[in-house]
Amino acid sequence: MLLAHLPILIVVLPLVAAPLVVLVRHGGVGWAVALGVSAASTAMSVAVLAEVPGTGVLSYAIGSWEPPWGIEYRIDAGNALVALLVSAVATIVLPAAKRTVLLEVGADREYLFYALFLLCLCGLLGIALTGDAFNVFVFLEISSLATYALIALGRDRRALTAAYQYLLLGTIGATLYVIGVGLLYLVTGTLNFADMAQRLPAVVDRRPVIAGLAFITVGMGLKAAIFPLHAWLPNAYAHAPSAVSAFLAATATKVSLYVMMRVYYSVIGAPTAFGAEPTGAILMALSIAALLVGSGAAIVQRDLRLMLAFSSVGQIGYITLGISLASAAGMTAAMAHLINHGLTKGALFLLVAGVALRLGGTRFEQIAGLGRTMPITSFAIVIGGLSLIGVPGTAGFASKWALVVAAIGAGLWWVAAIVLASSLLALAYVWKFVEAAYLSAPPAGAPARGEAPADVTVPALVLTAAVVAFGLHATPVLEASSRAASAFLRGWP
Amino acid sequence: MNRDIILRVVSKLLIPIALIFALYVQFHGELGPGGGFQAGVIIAAAMVLHALIFGLAAARALVPEWLVETMVALGVLVYAGVGVAGLLLGGNFLDYFVLARDPAYGQMRGIFWVEVGVAISVSGVMLKIFYVFAGRGRALDDKP
Numbered sequence: 001m002l003l004a005h006l007p008i009l010i011v012v013l014p015l016v017a018a019p020l021v022v023l024v025r026h027g028g029v030g031w032a033v034a035l036g037v038s039a040a041s042t043a044m045s046v047a048v049l050a051e052v053p054g055t056g057v058l059s060y061a062i063g064s065w066e067p068p069w070g071i072e073y074r075i076d077a078g079n080a081l082v083a084l085l086v087s088a089v090a091t092i093v094l095p096a097a098k099r100t101v102l103l104e105v106g107a108d109r110e111y112l113f114y115a116l117f118l119l120c121l122c123g124l125l126g127i128a129l130t131g132d133a134f135n136v137f138v139f140l141e142i143s144s145l146a147t148y149a150l151i152a153l154g155r156d157r158r159a160l161t162a163a164y165q166y167l168l169l170g171t172i173g174a175t176l177y178v179i180g181v182g183l184l185y186l187v188t189g190t191l192n193f194a195d196m197a198q199r200l201p202a203v204v205d206r207r208p209v210i211a212g213l214a215f216i217t218v219g220m221g222l223k224a225a226i227f228p229l230h231a232w233l234p235n236a237y238a239h240a241p242s243a244v245s246a247f248l249a250a251t252a253t254k255v256s257l258y259v260m261m262r263v264y265y266s267v268i269g270a271p272t273a274f275g276a277e278p279t280g281a282i283l284m285a286l287s288i289a290a291l292l293v294g295s296g297a298a299i300v301q302r303d304l305r306l307m308l309a310f311s312s313v314g315q316i317g318y319i320t321l322g323i324s325l326a327s328a329a330g331m332t333a334a335m336a337h338l339i340n341h342g343l344t345k346g347a348l349f350l351l352v353a354g355v356a357l358r359l360g361g362t363r364f365e366q367i368a369g370l371g372r373t374m375p376i377t378s379f380a381i382v383i384g385g386l387s388l389i390g391v392p393g394t395a396g397f398a399s400k401w402a403l404v405v406a407a408i409g410a411g412l413w414w415v416a417a418i419v420l421a422s423s424l425l426a427l428a429y430v431w432k433f434v435e436a437a438y439l440s441a442p443p444a445g446a447p448a449r450g451e452a453p454a455d456v457t458v459p460a461l462v463l464t465a466a467v468v469a470f471g472l473h474a475t476p477v478l479e480a481s482s483r484a485a486s487a488f489l490r491g492w493p
Numbered sequence: 494m495n496r497d498i499i500l501r502v503v504s505k506l507l508i509p510i511a512l513i514f515a516l517y518v519q520f521h522g523e524l525g526p527g528g529g530f531q532a533g534v535i536i537a538a539a540m541v542l543h544a545l546i547f548g549l550a551a552a553r554a555l556v557p558e559w560l561v562e563t564m565v566a567l568g569v570l571v572y573a574g575v576g577v578a579g580l581l582l583g584g585n586f587l588d589y590f591v592l593a594r595d596p597a598y599g600q601m602r603g604i605f606w607v608e609v610g611v612a613i614s615v616s617g618v619m620l621k622i623f624y625v626f627a628g629r630g631r632a633l634d635d636k637p
Binding site for chain 2: 005008012015016018019020022023025060061062063064115
């Protein structure tokens, strides 16, 4: 009986926990509740993911109103995987959050931080699991509003500017999405994704469909920070509290990318989105620009966090490049990179949180000689960096290889060449870290040799270990991604 | 402004009427225009009027910050609680049909409590926003 309710419980649990944390008004309790809820959501996501290959699709009718009239939660191998990524990263980040939040946010607002974190988690999971176009918008707003506040809690006043910038652009993105949904509603008369997919082929007037496709692409592109809509991302990630950077970098943009995949492949359908309309070509051009500009901008940054944030812009380009190929291989690569990059960036931002904790900042002159002052953390950052480059033996290699193979399979040799060339740019910015950490002497007044506290370092090393494990044994991720890709391509008829 | 007797007397007369009107809008919401959101806003507006006439400190004494924060959280909890009640009574989440023996009555009961939750949260949030803006650059117990 419980299993039947899992799709909604994954979302409801953080939703109920958030106000409870506010009522209790205790930071430690808030942290424990958030951790427990995240762990429970992870367990439930695993259970759901294990369930979907057998049943194909799990459908849940909210309020017992049958879909398409009521709101439906609809889970297949695609979104179950996204939900697992989101909840698992939350579970790993939270142990490291305890100390950094106390330091960066302060004891008096600690419980509010965890309430916001739970709301953000609830929103991201809701976007992933719902099968209703408008419900996506509602959860998008829940997660976004929580995110703006979380970023604004950052260590210094620059966090406020970053949060405000993200608030403006994020609101525009959500508005454009809802306009797109409105246009699709106009011609189909339904908000249920599956029902919409069924009715769209019969629509005679295609113009609203194409306009809706464009609005949703730009709206979700803003939330996913697809080049050139990425302006909000670097500052937001760089100035947010450390735990928030790690959580958001691994999950927030990924969930928006998931919505794009769902709308393109399961709702509008690849023949319209990529056959009749030039979505693929536009997305491919933007992805390639993102690879070059994002990674290029990362090279010239003078702060480790900003460098990682710009690198995210480039790495998102690999994911959208996979989406734009409109093939099973491309989608598999996109899903695999979505997961692998999420793990890699989560690990890197957590490691950098440890660095910031000990050195008080992450500017390159501050982290000089890091290989000597924090050898383990420094080495783990290099491993994460290798995964960003795509060196064999790291998770980044597995998905990048899948992407190159998919591009060649589509006959796009030049795209494959650009993907490989962009890895050189990644090499350049990772080398910049190596140079600072291993080839420069620590600045005067640097702390003695030692790592960040274990509660920050251990979760970061767990994620780093996952990056290596999924690099050496890539089959689980690639198989799950390929199942997800075929679920997207099959659609929701 | 708090020395002006006309404003003081008129607002003292108006605030109870506004609060009763809020209750009317709340409970009449399913039959006419209104509902939890509108009622919550009217309740908050009555409190804002009180703060404008009698001062922020007086309003804060009447509805302290901790109460406002509790209201914000409590409303969401009431809403989610209705959903969980549906689960516990053997239905789906937010299933109102199982909330009473007669499904139609169950629907009414579900809507009623959801709207109660909305009113609590909305009035709390409105007051919180007002307090934050009105209290900018002021200590908590300053006279206006």
